[in-house]
Amino acid sequence: xxxxxxxxxxxxxxxxxxxxxxxxxxxxxxxxxxxxxxxxxxxxxxxxxxxxxxxxxxxxxxxxxxxxxxxxxxxxxxxxxxxxxxxxxxxxxxxxxxxxxxxxxxxxxxxxxxxxxxxxxxxxxxxxxxxxxxxxxxxxxxxxxxxxxxxxxxxxxxxxxxxxxxxxxxxxxxxxxxxxxxxxxxxxxxxxxxxxxxxxxxxxxxxxxxxxxxxxxxxxxxxxxxxxxxxxxxxxxxxxxxxxxxxxxxxxxxxxxxxxxxxxxxxxxxxxxxxxxxxxxxxxxxxxxxxxxxxxxxxxxxxxxxxxxxxxxxxxxxxxxxxxxxxxxxxxxxxxxxxxxxxxxxxxxxxxxxxxxxxxxxxxxxxxxx
Numbered sequence: 138x139x140x141x142x143x144x145x146x147x148x149x150x151x152x153x154x155x156x157x158x159x160x161x162x163x164x165x166x167x168x169x170x171x172x173x174x175x176x177x178x179x180x181x182x183x184x185x186x187x188x189x190x191x192x193x194x195x196x197x198x199x200x201x202x203x204x205x206x207x208x209x210x211x212x213x214x215x216x217x218x219x220x221x222x223x224x225x226x227x228x229x230x231x232x233x234x235x236x237x238x239x240x241x242x243x244x245x246x247x248x249x250x251x252x253x254x255x256x257x258x259x260x261x262x263x264x265x266x267x268x269x270x271x272x273x274x275x276x277x278x279x280x281x282x283x284x285x286x287x288x289x290x291x292x293x294x295x296x297x298x299x300x301x302x303x304x305x306x307x308x309x310x311x312x313x314x315x316x317x318x319x320x321x322x323x324x325x326x327x328x329x330x331x332x333x334x335x336x337x338x339x340x341x342x343x344x345x346x347x348x349x350x351x352x353x354x355x356x357x358x359x360x361x362x363x364x365x366x367x368x369x370x371x372x373x374x375x376x377x378x379x380x381x382x383x384x385x386x387x388x389x390x391x392x393x394x395x396x397x398x399x400x401x402x403x404x405x406x407x408x409x410x411x412x413x414x415x416x417x418x419x420x421x422x423x424x425x426x427x428x429x430x431x432x433x434x435x436x437x438x439x440x441x442x443x444x445x446x447x448x449x450x451x452x453x454x455x456x457x458x459x460x461x462x463x464x465x466x467x468x469x470x471x472x473x474x475x476x477x478x479x480x481x482x483x484x485x486x487x488x489x490x491x492x493x494x495x496x497x498x499x500x501x502x503x504x505x506x507x
Contacts, residue, residue, distance in 0.1 A: 140163075142164050142165075142176045144184065145183060146182070156458050159453050164464060177195075178195055179196045182204075184473065186472055193216050198222075200222070201486070202282040202284060202343045203482065204482060205482070206484030219234050220234075225351070238427060242358075242424065253424070255420060258364060258416070262328070264409065264412060267332070268334050269303060269335055271306075271338050272336075273293065273305070278311065280342070286341065286342060294313060298317045303401060327359065335365070336400065341353070341370070341371025344371055352372050353372040361418065366415070367384045368387055
């Protein structure tokens with residue numbers, strides 16, 4: 138059995154979880170384990186082990202606005218490969234960066250739910266009886282990074298409450314101050330609540346031509362799953378990932394009033410047509426692209442690259458990933474906390490910009506050399 142270890146200090150259950158395809162096993166644990174082909178760290182805020190000749194891989198799940206310290210030359214220099222959600226880094230990174238899509242389904246307990254039965258969504262989340270209004274299920278958060286869009290959440294909530302005939306209800310934590318704040322939601326309540334509204338104000342935490350290219354989280358697929366039209370802002374090239382007819386592009390509107398005028402003018406037939414486009418995209422199997430199993434396949438092919446073996450020889454005729462037992466191996470002894478969350482959060486964004494400039498310059502030099 139070939140074992141690759143994903144290290145994430147908050148994984149559940151505490152003892153870890155494993156999944157395999159053929160003779161290739163992906164092992165989740167809170168600290169690095171012995172006898173692994175390589176370790177992949179989900180964030181630079183985890184415990185890391187000495188390399189001892191094995192490759193070290195960083196998997197970036199947080200955007201630059203929450204963890205700017207993870208997007209620096211110092212951090213990248215400690216890893217042989219970096220899985221990133223940012224397409225721009227892949228474009229200029231010279232082979233070190235690998236694009237992965239932020240998963241929405243099939244992860245360990247409490248991280249990503251199972252893939253839904255798409256044939257049941259129409260019955261579970263009907264369009265009848267919904268409020269002609271907007272939900273916003275986001276936290277009242279802040280960031281010092283210039284390309285953050287946390288700061289757009291509260292103004293939207295306040296404007297619609299004060300000026301619009303549409304219902305606008307906010308949920309999430311940290312809480313917002315306002316009469317239309319409805320409290321926090323458990324994870325299992327989110328889709329049911331969302332399905333009570335026609336639209337969901339679906340904003341990521343970052344929007345920037347460079348730093349959010351390719352970065353789309355579970356927020357859009359959750360809207361699609363509940364058959365709720367997302368009013369979206371975040372991923373700079375979102376139209377390359379989901380069809381434009383399936384969402385309301387917030388970039389089109391200069392003011393909240395312009396958005397309000399557009400939404401209030403929408404007829405029932407137009408709304409149904411937009412949801413039909415969502416249903417068609419889901420029915421075509423596109424949610425499966427957002428399963429974490431696709432990332433496991435990428436780890437398999439990265440192992441093949443590192444080892445010089447053929448991935449097909451290991452998985453053979455195995456068609457899918459299946460849960461399996463954990464390996465009977467101890468945790469590594471030579472551990473250190475690579476960085477703390479706060480160290481990465483409070484890092485100077487200028488270091489991120491400097492890193493990007495260095496990569497661009499290196500690419501130019503390489504182009505000149507060839």
